[in-house]
Amino acid sequence: xxxxxxxxxxxxxxxxxxxxxxxxxxxxxxxxxxxxxxxxxxxxxxxxxxxxxxxxxxxxxxxxxxxxxxxxxxxxxxx
Amino acid sequence: xxxxxxxxxxxxxxxxxxxxxxxxxxxxxxxxxxxxxxxxxxxxxxxxxxxxxxxxxxxxxxxxxxxxxxxxxxxxxxxxxxxxxxxxxxxxxxxxxxxxxxxxxxxxxxxxxxxxxxxxxxxxxxxxxxxxxxxxxxxxxxxxxxxxxxxxxxxxxxxxxxxxxxxxxxxxxxxxxxxxxxxxxxxxxxxxxxxxxxxxxxxxxxxxxxxxxxxxxxxxxxxxxxxxxxxxxxxxxxxxxxxxxxxxxxxxxxxxxxxxxxxxxxxxxxxxxxxxxxxxxxxxxxxxxxxxxxxxxxxxxxxxxxxxxxxxxxxxxxxxxxxxxxxxxxxxxxxxxxxxxxxxxxxxxxxxxxxxxxxxxxxxxxxxxxxxxxxxxxxxxxxxxxxxxxxxxxxxxxxxxxxxxxxxxxxxxxxxxxxxxxxxxxxxxxxxxxxxxxxxxxxxxxxxxxxxxxxxxxxxxxxxxxxxxxxxxxxxxxxxxxxxxxxxxxxxxxxxxxxxxxxxxxxxxxxxxxxxxxxxxxxxxxxxxxxxxxxxxxxxxxxxxxxxxxxxxxxxxxxxxxxxxxxxxxxxxxxxxxxxxxxxxxxxxxxxxxxxxxxxxxxxxxxxxxxxxxxxxxxxxxxxxxxxxxxxxxxxxxxxxxxxxxxxxxxxxxxxxxxxxxxxxxxxxxxxxxxxxxxxxxxxxxxxxxxxxxxxxxxxxxxxxxxxxxxxxxxxxxxxxxxxxxxxxxxxxxx
Numbered sequence: 001x002x003x004x005x006x007x008x009x010x011x012x013x014x015x016x017x018x019x020x021x022x023x024x025x026x027x028x029x030x031x032x033x034x035x036x037x038x039x040x041x042x043x044x045x046x047x048x049x050x051x052x053x054x055x056x057x058x059x060x061x062x063x064x065x066x067x068x069x070x071x072x073x074x075x076x077x078x079x
Numbered sequence: 080x081x082x083x084x085x086x087x088x089x090x091x092x093x094x095x096x097x098x099x100x101x102x103x104x105x106x107x108x109x110x111x112x113x114x115x116x117x118x119x120x121x122x123x124x125x126x127x128x129x130x131x132x133x134x135x136x137x138x139x140x141x142x143x144x145x146x147x148x149x150x151x152x153x154x155x156x157x158x159x160x161x162x163x164x165x166x167x168x169x170x171x172x173x174x175x176x177x178x179x180x181x182x183x184x185x186x187x188x189x190x191x192x193x194x195x196x197x198x199x200x201x202x203x204x205x206x207x208x209x210x211x212x213x214x215x216x217x218x219x220x221x222x223x224x225x226x227x228x229x230x231x232x233x234x235x236x237x238x239x240x241x242x243x244x245x246x247x248x249x250x251x252x253x254x255x256x257x258x259x260x261x262x263x264x265x266x267x268x269x270x271x272x273x274x275x276x277x278x279x280x281x282x283x284x285x286x287x288x289x290x291x292x293x294x295x296x297x298x299x300x301x302x303x304x305x306x307x308x309x310x311x312x313x314x315x316x317x318x319x320x321x322x323x324x325x326x327x328x329x330x331x332x333x334x335x336x337x338x339x340x341x342x343x344x345x346x347x348x349x350x351x352x353x354x355x356x357x358x359x360x361x362x363x364x365x366x367x368x369x370x371x372x373x374x375x376x377x378x379x380x381x382x383x384x385x386x387x388x389x390x391x392x393x394x395x396x397x398x399x400x401x402x403x404x405x406x407x408x409x410x411x412x413x414x415x416x417x418x419x420x421x422x423x424x425x426x427x428x429x430x431x432x433x434x435x436x437x438x439x440x441x442x443x444x445x446x447x448x449x450x451x452x453x454x455x456x457x458x459x460x461x462x463x464x465x466x467x468x469x470x471x472x473x474x475x476x477x478x479x480x481x482x483x484x485x486x487x488x489x490x491x492x493x494x495x496x497x498x499x500x501x502x503x504x505x506x507x508x509x510x511x512x513x514x515x516x517x518x519x520x521x522x523x524x525x526x527x528x529x530x531x532x533x534x535x536x537x538x539x540x541x542x543x544x545x546x547x548x549x550x551x552x553x554x555x556x557x558x559x560x561x562x563x564x565x566x567x568x569x570x571x572x573x574x575x576x577x578x579x580x581x582x583x584x585x586x587x588x589x590x591x592x593x594x595x596x597x598x599x600x601x602x603x604x605x606x607x608x609x610x611x612x613x614x615x616x617x618x619x620x621x622x623x624x625x626x627x628x629x630x631x632x633x634x635x636x637x638x639x640x641x642x643x644x645x646x647x648x649x650x651x652x653x654x655x656x657x658x659x660x661x662x663x664x665x666x667x668x669x670x671x672x673x674x675x676x677x678x679x680x681x682x683x684x685x686x687x688x689x690x691x692x693x694x695x696x697x698x699x700x701x702x703x704x705x706x707x708x709x710x711x712x713x714x715x716x717x718x719x720x721x722x723x724x725x726x727x728x729x730x731x732x733x734x735x736x737x738x739x740x741x742x743x744x745x746x747x748x749x750x751x752x753x754x755x756x757x758x759x760x761x762x763x764x765x766x767x768x769x770x771x772x773x774x775x776x777x778x779x780x781x782x783x784x785x786x787x788x789x790x791x792x793x794x795x796x797x798x799x800x801x802x803x804x805x806x807x808x809x810x811x812x813x814x
Contacts, residue, residue, distance in 0.1 A: 023328055025144055029574040031334040032140040034174045039338070044363070048372050049468035054579060058173045059202075061363075061579040063464050065471070068576060 002076055006041070006053065006069035014042030015076035022071035034058045035072060082130045083158065084237055087151060087182070088166035089175050090137035091457075091580040093194045097166055097224040098134040099592055101234070108596050116150045125234040133160065139174070141181045143294040146507070152294075155187055156278050161241035162188045164233065166224070169199040169206060172350060176341045179215070183250035186280045190237045191219040192229075198581075202360060203353035211349045216250075225586060249282035254336040258289060258329055261317040265289070265310055272306045275299065288314050290330040362457075362581035370461055379465055383480070386453065387489050390446040390496075391523070397441035405434035424617060432613025435717060435772060436606050439495050444598050446485055446496040450503065451593040453481075455585035459503060464579060471572070473557040474564025476509040483513070483556065487520030490549045494518040494769055498776040499597065506573030512560045514777055515789050518769035519556035521549055524718035528764050531722055535743030536757040552765060559796070601776075608775045616716045616771075619687040620709075620724075625680060633677045640669045672730075679730040687712045701763065701801035702756035702809075711763070717770050755808030759801040766797035 003018055017039045020030055034057055035041070044054040044061060051066045086101075088094040098106075102121025119134035135154060136147035143149055155163065165182055167175040182189050199206060212219045218236045222229030253259055265285035269276070275284050275298065287295040288310050299307035314329070321329055369375055409426045416422040453459040459478070467477030479501075480488075486497030497517040504510035521529065533544045564570075625633075641649060648662045682688050683705070691708030698708055706728035713724035726742050729749075746752045768774070768790040778786035 020331070023331070026574045026576075027331065028140075028142060028144065028334070029576050031331060031338075032142070032177060033576055033578070034177065034338065036335045036338045044366075045370065047370065047465050047468060048376050049465075051468045052464060052575060054370075054464065058171065060171045060174065060581075061366075062576060063460075063579055064574075064576045065467065068574060
């Protein structure tokens with residue numbers, strides 16, 4: 001087990017959110033989309049220019065920019 | 080009894096589809112005052128009850144941060160609907176229930192429409208609806224919005240809930256020990272002073288205070304600043320505490336506990352999944368191709384190009400019909416009314432104006448039909464996903480690509496539908512920057528002007544120059560967007576976080592309703608203003624007209640010419656056949672020349688002409704004489720008018736915008752024109768004030784303040800650029 005930010009997760013890697021380290025509008029928006037501690041996410045892929053990233057969370061697909069993904073700490077599962 | 084129902088739910092949960100199913104064509108679309116959030120209302124009957132349904136904007140939450148969310152909230156507390164139908168996507172239960180949770184906190188009478196139960200089944204999700212109903216304590220009706228399945232039951236349940244006429248009671252959800260203690264403290268204070276209690280349940284106000292909700296805090300201060308200060312003090316003490324012990328703000332704890340509450344419900348056997356969570360669904364397989372590193376962008380450009388082709392080639396025919404219809408109408412008036420101001424106003428002002436408004440209708444219809452397909456199918460979100468990296472550099476959003484392309488990113492678009500297409504952008508600053516810069520693109524009306532000048536001065540490399548000017552338009556538009564985003568539209572980007580909804584087949588009904596709504600709004604809202612401005616421009620180019628003294632001079636010239644020809648020649652001219660003999664043709668040409676000089680003189684003497692003349696000393700620094708100035712003023716009506724006005728100003732009579740070769744020759748041989756002037760003029764025409772139809776659309780999509788800004792900013796910028804080109808070009812004697 002190892003904690004990294006979502007920005008550095010690889011394609012198909014999955015894990016559980018540990019913490020969201022941002023407040024204000026962005027933090028609120030991330031949380032209301034279901035990115036809260038304890039939620040399992042996996043990386044579906046990245047856009048052709050490697051940014052934004054697409055993730056699967058709560059049975060749907062979300063996309064966020066890398067600089068937004070940076071605030072999300074994830075405990076990744078060993079693969 | 081007249082029932083008021085509000086329809087709410089997440090974006091992509093099928094809310095609009097359900098709304099269309101329930102109300103059919105009995106809809107009314109407007110805007111909330113001051114903001115461009117649609118206010119949709121529809122009507123229906125059920126068992127003799129008259130029902131009004133309001134479609135609230137699709138949101139994930141009800142914070143005070145976006146216009147959509149504020150609108151929903153204000154509607155609920157101010158209008159007090161009898162019942163709220165919360166549409167929930169059953170294949171995405173947890174996220175959808177987050178909004179439900181906030182309705183429970185507000186305490187509105189609620190019915191849940193559990194949508195897409197068929198999709199959930201296909202995805203191997205089994206739902207125990209009865210159990211969910213008991214745990215949430217809210218009536219739940221399974222529906223399939225696309226087919227209309229369950230809509231009668233839903234209305235039944237809604238009416239039933241509404242008839243119970245309960246007071247709004249906030250649901251007691253636990254937010255953890257720390258916050259619960261604070262909440263109790265806040266609630267007792269709120270109840271004691273009846274603080275905002277006629278609008279909000281006390282528990283709701285308390286939660287919003289903990290969430291640091293700007294709108295409620297402000298309302299609180301206005302209502303009773305004494306109590307408000309006490310509440311704020313309690314909250315700041317708690318905030319300090321959670322910050323110290325947990326390193327989070329209360330609002331984050333509240334959000335976490337809402338999800339915790341939802342999860343605890345869903346995991347009590349409400350939802351059972353037969354497939355693995357990472358299983359690939361059809362939609363994911365499509366994405367493997369459509370957002371693929373290499374194929375994705377290629378397919379995207381193909382799709383966008385097709386949309387463009389679809390819009391502009393299909394609308395060509397109806398636009399041509401409308402044009403010939405208005406041409407015919409003009410002809411009828413021409414022949415049936417006596418010459419004079421009334422006739423001129425009807426033909427140039429009114430018919431020109433109405434024709435101008437309606438001429439865009441087919442374009443707007445086809446474009447919104449195309450965009451609706453992309454949006455409803457879920458592809459538009461993928462376009463934003465793929466293009467975001469590029470557009471973000473300029474402070475824009477991935478979704479900006481669409482308005483840019485429609486406006487002329489591929490030369491020949493139109494900024495009117497382009498400005499309207501910015502509605503697909505949900506980030507306010509990015510949207511504004513897009514709206515203000517799309518008029519820089521080379522729309523279809525600028526093409527004849529470009530073709531005229533390029534054809535006359537750069538005939539050897541026409542295609543290359545056309546291409547260069549298209550690239551230049553992109554470059555300038557994007558840089559201008561960047562400029563705006565670091566100056567007047569400065570501010571950190573709106574969070575990009577968005578859903579990539581599963582691919583779905585759009586319903587024809589939905590597409591048609593969507594297209595009709597937009598088209599109707601355009602006609603209704605823009606129509607009247609555009610007609611007024613059109614008449615105003617006509618007046619500028621017409622009044623005060625020529626003095627009697629001048630009229631006599633032209634009349635004398637005419638008489639003098641006539642006297643030089645034999646009566647037979649004059650008689651054969653009056654017969655008005657298509658081809659004339661040598662003598663008669665000579666007479667016709669002479670009279671034509673006199674008429675053209677008279678129109679030129681009249682134009683020069685008009686208000687626009689005088690303004691053009693007065694500006695000459697200034698505009699000569701970009702190489703524009705009074706003739707060009709008048710044409711540029713005329714171009715505010717529509718850019719292709721520049722060609723015909725230049726024709727009049729150079730005393731060439733009516734010049735067809737499609738066939739400007741003779742005018743090109745005339746310009747080429749004029750001492751005031753050379754290559755440098757041509758480039759300066761091209762630059763100015765590409766970038767100066769958008770045509771007034773676009774300006775009106777900008778005003779309707781934002782505000783008149785922004786519309787005037789776009790006129791001034793663009794003209795100022797275009798003039799500086801033109802002066803720079805002219806001065807540098809002349810310095811190096813490139814002309």
